[in-house]
Amino acid sequence: MKIVTEFPFSITEQEDMGIVLSDGCRLSARVWRAEGAGPVPAVLEYIPYRKRDGTLPRDEMMHAYVAGHGYACVRVDMRGNGDSEGLMSDEYTIQELADACEVIEWLAAQDWCNGSVGMMGKSWGGFNCLQTAFLQPPALKAVVSVCSTTDRFADDIHYKGGCLLGENFGWGAVMLSYSSRPADPLLRPDWRADWLTRLENEPWLAPRWAEMQEKNDYWKHGSVSEDYARMTVPVLSWGGWADNYMNTVAHLVENVPAPVQGIVGPWVHQYPHTAVPGPAIGFLQVALRWWDRWLKGIDNGAENDPAYRAYMIHSEAPDASAKHRKGHWVAESAWPSPRVGRQILALGERSGEGQPSPVPTTRALGANVALHKPVRINTPQHLGMHTGEFFPMGLNAEMPGDQASDDALSVCFDGAVLAEPLDLLGAARLSLTLASDQPLSFVVARLCDVAPDGSSVRIAHGMLNLCHRDSMEAPAPMPVGQAVDVAFNIDQMAYRLAAGHHLRLALSTTYWPFLWPSPRPATLTVTVGSLDLPVHQGSENEWTPPEPEGATPWAHKVLRPGKTSRKIETDMISGTTALVISDDLGDVENLVHGLCTGESMTELWEIHPDDPLSARAVHTWEQRQSRGDWSVRTNAWAEMTATATHLRLKASLTAWEGDTKIFERHFDDEVSRKFV
Incomplete structure (x- = not known):
């Protein structure tokens, strides 16, 4: 990737801009703004993954880059996450989307914003920018959605074709861990009281999701496929063939009445300028072309770009860790394609x-x-x-x-x-x-x-x-x-x-x-x-995308390197086969504000070849944060088993301040097997 250090505009940054909602809840935003550009469009990314540490490495390379081209980029921690106040009860709730609409209205009213707001995001952020567009807030003029879905039941981490995904349990364990971390004491003097409130109200969501084994109103909420006619905001949708959200791009291009384009590459669940397998491409340049057209009104012809661009992968040997896939770009002017x-x-x-x-x-x-x-x-x-x-x-x-x-x-x-x-x-x-x-x-x-x-x-x-x-x-x-x-x-x-x-x-x-x-x-x-x-019908290369670019990477020091293993093991006595994963991400220090963070995870997925009721999944997650004499740690443990009539999902959440255990909670839920 090419690192860009000179931009058309210099950039000012605010690490904690408060956005106070109508109910008094303060959301924390990190903002990058083009200096000397006058009122500019705002681009919002709104997710629960912690701007202070979680997504900071990618945020600094993306949002500074876009801001330097004449925008205000606003990275908001959702209610109940990171440095924002409040509590989070589930994903894509009515509250979450109402907050998004209120944030957009607030941004459009700032004297440094020209009244036009775009929304972008990957995964959760890709979901909620589509869902917010569905609600049609007046100031929202365009979205860029990466690795998202139009149908929360058919094409998300819970069910696929009505089948219960293992990831339904896995993602419940992830969120139990991710949302257990406190705000940064440098930004929130009330961090400890807020943290204890978060821990006491932390939901164990996997049983809730597993219980709803049909496409009901819960899943229809937030599924833009329920009424594509409401999608009147221009959409640029991205996907990856190595990701399981590859269907969304075609669905949007085929059904959305607003100006819509889609791009699918060979990538995993990452932004396309940093993703593997390669080739990575200039996602930020393509996104800027979209923003310039719909947020600034620049007549750059972006609306006439191909409706659907797809990287056609070519045959080569299988590789579960492929760094690059052979192939070529196909550009379709319409989808479905007459070709x-x-x-x-x-x-x-x-x-x-x-x-x-x-x-x-x-x-x-x-x-x-x-x-x-x-x-x-x-x-x-x-x-x-x-x-x-x-x-x-x-x-x-x-x-x-x-x-x-x-x-x-x-x-x-x-x-x-x-x-x-x-x-x-x-x-x-x-x-x-x-x-x-x-x-x-x-x-x-x-x-x-x-x-x-x-x-x-x-x-x-x-x-x-x-x-x-x-x-x-x-x-x-x-x-x-x-x-x-x-x-x-x-x-x-x-x-x-x-x-x-x-x-x-x-x-x-x-x-x-x-x-x-x-x-x-x-x-x-x-x-x-x-x-x-x-x-x-066959094609040669029909699109040459720009090479990947980004702003200066974050300043950090590796305190302890990570280590990952992934094994398939067979117990020769019991006859069970297991997928065993260990992913220790190590520990790092942010050299700007001094926060040290680390994360470790293990997964066990075991089963006997002859017995479906032997299926067992056990996940553990540890989160670590420290600065000087201050340190906190959380551990999330989760297990899923089943009988012929019920699914059983157990979990625990434990938190330490220094060496002192300050919180422990256990969950034990059974869900009837109606259709799974």
Whole structure:
């Protein structure tokens, strides 16, 4: 990345600007402003991740850069987080979004703001800038949303295709830890009393989310897909193929009536100027072009840029820690693209000891095709260990690895070896006629690129909780033994399979730890099936993005380096298989204000191949803060197990001031298994 130190405007910074809301709650904002530019547009980033330490390294490189081009960049800690007052009860609440609208109104009224406000963010911040745009506050003129969703039930960390994600539990543990930290005493003299109040009111959210196993009003709140017509604010949406929010960009570009554009690269869950796998690109320059057009009214033609730009990944060896992916940029003037046609592959079977083998045959558009004989799918519970994280953050083997071992446990359908490359752009759709021997069951589909050496790269995956076969709002158990027709989308993709490779569809009834297992092993009997593929006509590189740039990195000293490990372990006595993760981020000191911070985490995901009720997840998080003689520490512990009828989610939160334990609380919740 190129570090930029000279900008069109010099920058002034305020580390703690108070924004007092109508109910008296004071939010803390860090503000970078262009000096000598007169009233300028404001760009708001509004998240719970602590501007004083949590996101500070990326904030300083982004917000100073944008401010130096004639903006006021305002980074606000949400109510109940960081250095802001108040309490946070959940994610994307009515209170959170009302606060956002009030902050926007406040910013627009400042004498240093020209009345136009933009909103940006990644993940939580990407979510709430879309959700705030949905509410149409008058001063909000444009948003830049990165790694977000339009549908909180279908495409977030809780459920996917109606299946309960392991990350629902994992994210509950994360937030229990993240929100347990106090404000900085240098900014909040009342930090201790405020901290104790936070700890006493800290919610354990995983059971609340797990209890709502259908798309109800809770999930519809904050889902802009409920009424795209309300999206009248221009949107620039970003996603990454290595992230599980890759569907949002296409959904927005296809459905939002306001000016909207989307860009999807090869990246994990990070901003595109710092993300892996490369190539990283000049996210800040592209964002500035958007801000200049919609916040400053500069006629720069940004609205005429391609509607959908996607990095088409090329075949290469699987790598769970890939630093770079080969590929090229495709630029579509409209989405859906007229350059994408549909190709139907019928699912077939080879004879031979009753073992299904992959032989799809290319057919004209038409109905599903019956298999030569029924195919039964009943996969072991530990299948999925090479799936990777829901939202990988970096290079610690968090992306999908070689799928060959999981393929060997799956029922696979293989296409013919390609004589020439095959370009796929969009979402595939799988249609099946199947019966289940259990009322609660799911099916997982993985599209894979299989090389001549047998290695397998996951292109995209999709899944369906069969209770949701007809409706996400009104699920119903499967009628045991009765054949039903189901269809679901596999995730969006942009991928070129090389000549000599072949396409594989792998089906399974398990996907641990990405999905929490069904209460009993299920056998699915498939009699009819087809795969509808989005085939692109082919292209060369159609966009050359700017190279990544950023402002001066933060001044810090590493006090203790971090260390990470990720292992798959098999207990040869008990027979359990476990994914074991240890991520110690070390400790660092901020050389500007002297705050020392550190974080450590462990995860255990274990299961027996024959027993879904053996599934167990245990997470621990430690947060550390100190300066001089002052030090605090919190520890969050969480465990999830299950019986045939209930999910059990336990947790504890402990806090220390110095060496003295000042707080301890335990949680123990059971949730009925209605549809999972």
